[in-house]
Structures are given as C-alpha cells and as structure tokens.
Amino acid sequence: MSARVSNLATWAVVLALLFAVPSVVGFDGALINIAVVIAINAILAFSLGILFGYAGQMSLAHAAFYGIGAYTAANIALKWGVSFWWCLPIAALAAMLVAAILSIVVTRMEGIVFSLGTYAVGEMIRLVFVNWWQVTGGPQGLSFQRRPESIFGLDFTTRGSFYYVVAAILVLSYLGIRKLMKSKLGWWFVALRENPVLAQSLGINVHLAKAIVFILSAGLAGVVGVLYLYNFRHISPEAFSVWESILLILIVMIGGVGTMAGPIIGAAVFLVLPEVLRLPPTVQPVLIGVVLILVVVLLPRGVVGTFEDWWKARRIKGQAVPKEAA
Amino acid sequence: MTDLIQQLINGLLIGGLYALVALGISLVFGLTGMVNFAHGEVVMLGGYLTFTLTQSFGMPFLGSLVGSLLAGGLLGFAMDRTTFRYTRGTPMNGLVISLGLIMIFQSLAMTIWGTEPLTMDVLFPGAFQQWGLSLSIQKAITLVVTAVLIAGFGLFLVKSRAGRALRALAQEPEAAVYVGIPVERYIALSMVIGTALAAAAGAMFAALFSITPFVGTSLTAKGFIVVALGGMGSAAGTIAGGLLLGVMEALGAGYISAAFTDAYGLLLFLLVLSFKPAGLFGVSGRVKL
Numbered sequence: 005m006s007a008r009v010s011n012l013a014t015w016a017v018v019l020a021l022l023f024a025v026p027s028v029v030g031f032d033g034a035l036i037n038i039a040v041v042i043a044i045n046a047i048l049a050f051s052l053g054i055l056f057g058y059a060g061q062m063s064l065a066h067a068a069f070y071g072i073g074a075y076t077a078a079n080i081a082l083k084w085g086v087s088f089w090w091c092l093p094i095a096a097l098a099a100m101l102v103a104a105i106l107s108i109v110v111t112r113m114e115g116i117v118f119s120l121g122t123y124a125v126g127e128m129i130r131l132v133f134v135n136w137w138q139v140t141g142g143p144q145g146l147s148f149q150r151r152p153e154s155i156f157g158l159d160f161t162t163r164g165s166f167y168y169v170v171a172a173i174l175v176l177s178y179l180g181i182r183k184l185m186k187s188k189l190g191w192w193f194v195a196l197r198e199n200p201v202l203a204q205s206l207g208i209n210v211h212l213a214k215a216i217v218f219i220l221s222a223g224l225a226g227v228v229g230v231l232y233l234y235n236f237r238h239i240s241p242e243a244f245s246v247w248e249s250i251l252l253i254l255i256v257m258i259g260g261v262g263t264m265a266g267p268i269i270g271a272a273v274f275l276v277l278p279e280v281l282r283l284p285p286t287v288q289p290v291l292i293g294v295v296l297i298l299v300v301v302l303l304p305r306g307v308v309g310t311f312e313d314w315w316k317a318r319r320i321k322g323q324a325v326p327k328e329a330a
Numbered sequence: 331m332t333d334l335i336q337q338l339i340n341g342l343l344i345g346g347l348y349a350l351v352a353l354g355i356s357l358v359f360g361l362t363g364m365v366n367f368a369h370g371e372v373v374m375l376g377g378y379l380t381f382t383l384t385q386s387f388g389m390p391f392l393g394s395l396v397g398s399l400l401a402g403g404l405l406g407f408a409m410d411r412t413t414f415r416y417t418r419g420t421p422m423n424g425l426v427i428s429l430g431l432i433m434i435f436q437s438l439a440m441t442i443w444g445t446e447p448l449t450m451d452v453l454f455p456g457a458f459q460q461w462g463l464s465l466s467i468q469k470a471i472t473l474v475v476t477a478v479l480i481a482g483f484g485l486f487l488v489k490s491r492a493g494r495a496l497r498a499l500a501q502e503p504e505a506a507v508y509v510g511i512p513v514e515r516y517i518a519l520s521m522v523i524g525t526a527l528a529a530a531a532g533a534m535f536a537a538l539f540s541i542t543p544f545v546g547t548s549l550t551a552k553g554f555i556v557v558a559l560g561g562m563g564s565a566a567g568t569i570a571g572g573l574l575l576g577v578m579e580a581l582g583a584g585y586i587s588a589a590f591t592d593a594y595g596l597l598l599f600l601l602v603l604s605f606k607p608a609g610l611f612g613v614s615g616r617v618k619l
Contacts, residue, residue: 062422112604116365116421120554121603124596127551131593250429257426286441289433296430300423301416 022171026164036163042275043170044231049255049267050177051224056253057262058185059217060197062119064249065106065126069099069222071133071244073229078146078239079139088152088160091230099226100219102129107215114200126246133241145240148233170231174268177224182264184220193217197262254296260306269307332462337580343469345576346476349569350531351549352556353483354406354524356568359557360500361517364417364424368409368431369528370550374543375435376402376529377536378443381450391453395475395533402529403522410521415514432547439543447540472534479530480569483523487565496520555599 029035052066073095080086080094106125113121133140140146152160152169160169184190192213195203204210233239251274259270278288303310355369376398383394409431417424454467465473487493498506499516507513535541535549552575560571575595582594 062425109600109604116363116425117603119422119425120365120558121600123551123554124600124603128593128596128600253426253429286437289437293430293433293437296433297413297427300427300430301413304420304423 019175022175023168025171026167030164032163036167038275038279040163040167040170040235042271043167043174044228044235045252045255045271045275046268047170047174047177047231048225048228048252049259049271050174050181051221051228052249052252053256053262053267054181054184054193054224055217055221056256057266058190058197059193059214061214061217062253063122063218063221064119064246064253065122065129066221066225066252067244067246067248068126068129069103070225070229070232070248071129071239071241072099072102072222073226074233074239074244075133075140075146075229076226077230077233078148081150082146082148088150088230088234089155092227095230096223096226099229100223103219103222104215107218110218111211111214123246126249130241130245133244140241143241145238145243148237148239150234152234166235170235173227173231177227178264185264189213189216251292254292254299257299257306258295260309260312263306263308263312266306266308273307336463337585338577339463339465340469341577341580342573343473343476343576344580345573346473346480347531347534347572348552348556348576349572350476350479350527352553352560352568352572353480353565354521354528355550355553356557356560356565357496357520357524358517360564361496361503361520362414362418362421362424364414364421364428365554366414366428367425367550368428368435368546369524369553370546370548371432371435372402372405372525372528372546373532373535373549374439374541374546375405376532377541377545378439378448378532379529380533380536381443381448381541384453385450391471391533391537392475395530398533399526399530402532403526405529406521406523406525407518409525410518414521415518418517436543436546443543445543447542448536449540450537453537468537472538475530475534479527483527484565484569486523492516492519552595555595558599558602 025039026036029039048066048070051070052063055061055063055066076098077086077091077095081088081091086094110118110121110125134143152166154160158165160166185193192203192208195206195208196210196213196217200210203213232243236243255270255274256267257270258273259266259268278291281291283291299306305313351370351373354372355366358364358366358369379398379401380391380394383389383397384391387394389397413427413431414424417427452468454471457464457466458470485493487497495506495511495516496519498509499511499513503513535545556571556575557568558571559574560567560569579595
C-alpha cells in the first residue's frame with residue numbers, strides 16, 4: 005500500500021470516527037458535551053501549538069486572546085445581532101488586531117523573557133476584562149442565550165449539531181496548520197524555535213516570523229472564543245486568565261510539543277481523566293500539578309512525541325539488523 | 331509634606347519586603363536562567379505558618395518568623411532536589427514545573443487554612459508618634475527585620491566564601507567550574523537562601539495585611555517587576571528595584587487613582603523587558619538567557 009493510499013485510508017477512518025461520535029454517545033446529554041469541550045480545547049491547543057510547539061514561544065497570554073474573541077462575539081451578537089457565522093471571522097480579526105499591536109513589544113523578547121512578557125500581557129488584558137464592565141460585564145461576566153443560526157437549510161441549535169460545527173473547525177484547522185507547517189513560513193517558525201541566531205544569519209526575519217506566528221495563533225484562539233461563548237453561554241474574566249493559558253500549555257505538553265496529534269491527545273487526556281477519577285475540587289489541582297511535573301521530568305516529549313521516538317527507534321532497529329548481518 | 335514623608339516611609343516598608351521576595355527570584359535566575367513562578371507561594375506559606383505559630387501555638391512573633399524562615403529554606407531545598415534539578419539544561423521546563431508547584435501549594439493552603447482571608451491579631455499595639463508622622467510598632471519591627479535580613483544577605487554575598495563562590499558562578503559559570511566550585515551544591519544553596527528570605531517576608535506580610543491562598547501569584551508578579559527593574563541576576567539592583575517599586579506604589583495609591591494599580595506595574599515591567607532588558611540600573615549588554 006503506497007503512502008498516499010494509506011494516508012487517505014487513515015483520513016477516512018478518522019473522519020468517519022469524528023462523524024460517528026454523536027451517534028455513539030447520543031445527540032444530547034453529558035457525553036456529547038464532553039466531546040464538544042474536548043474538541044474546543046483541542047483547537048485551542050492547536051492554536052497554542054503553532055506558537056509554543058512549532059515556533060518554541062511559550063506564551064502565557066494565549067487565553068487572553070481567546071477571551072478577546074469571546075467578548076467581541078458576545079458584544080457584536082448582542083448589540084447588532086451579528087450571526088454566529090460572521091462572528092467567527094470577526095472575532096478572529098479582533099484577536100489578531102490586538103496581537104498585532106502587542107507583537108511590537110513582545111517580539112523583542114526571547115525565551116523565558118518572552119514568557120514573562122506575555123504573562124504581563126495576559127494579566128493586563130484580564131484586568132481590562134474585569135474593569136471595562138460596560139463591554140465585558142465586569143467580574144460577573146456576560147450571559148448569552150443565542151444559538152448558531154441555521155445555514156444552507158441546516159439547523160444548528162441542538163448539542164449534536166453544534167458538535168459537528170466544532171468538529172468541522174477542528175478538521176479545518178488541523179489541515180490548515182499542517183499546510184502552514186509545510187510551507188516556507190512553517191520552516192521559518194521551526195527555525196525560530198531551534199536557533200534564532202542561526203535563523204537570522206540565514207536571512208530569516210526573526211522579528212517578522214515571530215510577529216506572524218503570534219498573530220496567527222491569536223486569530224485561531226479568537227475563533228475558539230466564539231465556540232466557547234456559544235457552548236457555555238456565559239463568559240467571565242476568570243475563564244481567560246493566565247491560569248487558563250497555563251492549563252493549555254499543560255495540554256500541549258501532555259500531548260507532545262511540536263506534534264500534530266499532540267494537542268488532540270492532550271485535550272482528551274486532560275479532560276477525560278478528571279471525569280473518570282471524580283476527585284474532590286481541592287485535590288484536582290494537586291493532581292494536575294503533579295501530572296505537569298511528571299510529564300516535564302519523565303516525558304519531556306509528551307505522549308505523542310514519546311510514541312514517535314519509540315516507533316522510529318523500532319523501525320531504525322529493524323532496518324539496521326539486516327545491514328549488520330550482510 | 332508630612333503626608334509625602336508618611337507615604338515614603340510606607341513605600342520603603344513595602345519595597346523592602348518586595349526586595350526580600352525578589353532576591354530569591356533574581357539569585358536563582360542568575361545561576362540557572364530559570365524563572366520560578368512558585369516563589370510567591372513560598373511567601374504565602376511562610377505567612378500562613380507564622381499565622382498558625384503565633385495564633386494557635388502562642389509563639390512570639392520573632393520566634394515564628396525565624397521558624398518560617400527555616401521552614402522556607404527547607405521547602406526550597408525540597409523543591410530543588412525533587413523537581414528543579416532535573417531541568418538544569420532547559421530553564422523553560424523549570425518554569426513549567428514551577429507552574430505545577432503553584433497548583434499544589436495553593437490547594438494545600440486552601441485545604442489547611444481555607445479560602446477566607448485570615449488576619450492576625452495585633453501583636454504589638456501602639457505606634458511611634460513624632461512630627462505628625464506615625465509608625466506602628468509592627469511596621470517598625472518589619473523595617474528593622476527587613477533591613478537586618480537584607481544587610482545580612484549582602485554581607486554573606488560580599489564577605490563569605492560561599493557568597494564569593496555564588497558571585498563567581500553567576501559571572502562566569504565555566505570558569506567557576508574550573509576552579510573547583512561545586513555548581514549543583516551552590517544552586518541548591520541559592521534556592522534555600524531565596525526561599526528562606528521569601529518565607530520571612532511572608533511572615534511580615536501576614537502580620538501587616540490579611541492573607542489568602544492566592545496572594546502568592548501577585549507577589550511573584552511583584553517580584554518579577556522588581557527583578558526586571560533592577561536587572562536580572564543583580565542583587566544590588568534587585569534591592570534598589572524593590573524599594574523603587576514600593577515607593578512608586580505608595581505614591582501612586584496616595585496621589586493617583588487606584589483602579590488599574592496592578593496594571594501600571596505590569597506595563598512598566600513590559601516596557602523595561604522589551605526596551606531595557608538589562609534593567610533600569612543594569613549595565614549595558616544583553617541578558618544572559
């Protein structure tokens with residue numbers, strides 16, 4: 005079987021599985037909700053994955069951009085009745101605009117200093133969410149009762165149909181990011197992570213590359229903000245704090261930094277595990293903290309990365325043996 | 331005028347505590363390139379320990395302060411040996427680990443002391459009154475203890491053999507190894523000293539203000555601002571940066587609106603990081619990363 009055919013077969017299986025989820029877990033109820041939340045977090049982890057995983061920039065402001073998307077959508081939908089489908093691109097543009105302004109400052113920073121700087125950015129945006137109550141509803145946040153409008157004669161008001169919207173965006177962002185990472189720009193991002201000095205000496209505009217990846221990842225996070233808003237129907241500043249950014253980093257690290265499947269696996273592990281274990285709310289953060297530490301110390305390449313290493317090592321071993329025998 | 335001097339005194343008081351907190355962050359960053367987000371949690375735990383020792387066990391304040399200081403040092407040693415030492419080559423992983431530690435410490439504090447703010451009984455009633463200025467005895471004690479701790483740390487860094495070794499390591503890590511300085515041991519020592527000072531600062535914070543399980547993160551943020559102002563890895567700069575931030579905040583709260591107080595510090599932090607990465611008092615040149 006050629007690589008192309010096996011690739012297509014894999015895709016067919018994955019798409020069929022994604023499509024079958026509501027039929028298996030039911031079109032309504034707790035299980036489909038979990039599936040939606042996993043998919044939302046997986047897209048969010050994708051968006052952070054471009055910045056943190058591929059370009060190596062650990063941002064602690066990521067949840068703030070997702071918040072900007074959510075607050076933008078809530079305001080334009082409530083005040084002007086903008087439809088769900090228009091909210092998606094507008095929220096993305098809003099998040100990208102803020103990211104573009106901030107990129108003037110943050111692209112000057114490197115490594116740990118970048119993390120510290122984005123920490124300050126995330127905190128400041130959260131303070132704006134808390135204090136600009138005319139727009140954000142202050143610390144209590146905003147309630148939101150609208151549902152996605154029907155489009156092409158399809159109805160999107162049930163949980164199961166909303167799942168398909170989220171799943172479609174998940175697949176599209178996966179394909180988009182994969183295409184991006186195979187493009188020249190994608191190589192710039194990886195060069196940025198591996199060695200910024202060397203990248204610059206090869207003629208790559210490091211500042212520009214960093215700004216582009218920062219803005220792109222903020223844009224996708226803005227889209228997820230809209231999904232979050234329509235799913236939870238309530239938004240408040242605490243959902244978009246630096247803590248949320250940290251949990252996202254954990255999701256990306258559990259899955260595997262710089263891998264395509266990592267964010268999905270990470271989101272699934274991170275969200276399903278607490279549901280299965282049902283720990284008291286004071287114990288749960290301890291578990292998260294311990295898992296985070298163990299992942300960093302024992303599996304620095306994450307679940308997917310470790311599996312990839314093991315798979316490659318196995319294949320190399322398999323090839324090397326006959327050569328030595330010959 | 332009296333009002334201004336009063337604000338300055340309050341600013342120096344808070345600034346001294348900020349400096350105590352920030353010294354540990356700066357010291358560890360200077361040696362390992364790692365930023366410890368869990369540093370403020372040690373301040374929080376030190377504060378709670380002092381609260382329990384004085385309120386529940388009836389220990390004198392200075393006794394529980396010393397107890398917190400020792401416990402803080404022990405905690406720093408435990409953190410370094412169980413987690414941070416695995417991240418020496420990759421400071422970014424150290425940062426991620428410290429985020430995990432925050433969750434553990436906060437849940438621990440919530441479980442033991444609850445989420446309601448705790449305020450200590452007034453330990454030393456009364457105040458010094460002179461020229462229209464007033465300074466409570468608790469604040470006077472805080473000023474003296476802070477000064478003693480900072481001076482003691484300075485003397486240790488300049489005069490003692492271990493202090494010279496630490497400075498050598500921060501300046502030229504490779505050369506320090508060639509002359510036989512055991513790097514790992516001194517990194518652990520810097521962690522112990524830093525967390526001990528942080529816990530002592532926590533003890534004094536708890537006696538002056540109320541304490542919740544969540545004060546740690548904002549204190550870590552203050553610590554970062556101080557370190558950025560003073561120049562990463564510079565002890566003298568850190569002390570100056572702490573006093574500067576304390577005075578700025580006190581004057582800001584006294585004379586400017588207080589709605590976005592925290593944001594001013596963060597904005598300053600962001601600008602210093604991007605345009606003057608060596609700190610306001612730092613010598614020219616890039617930060618060692």
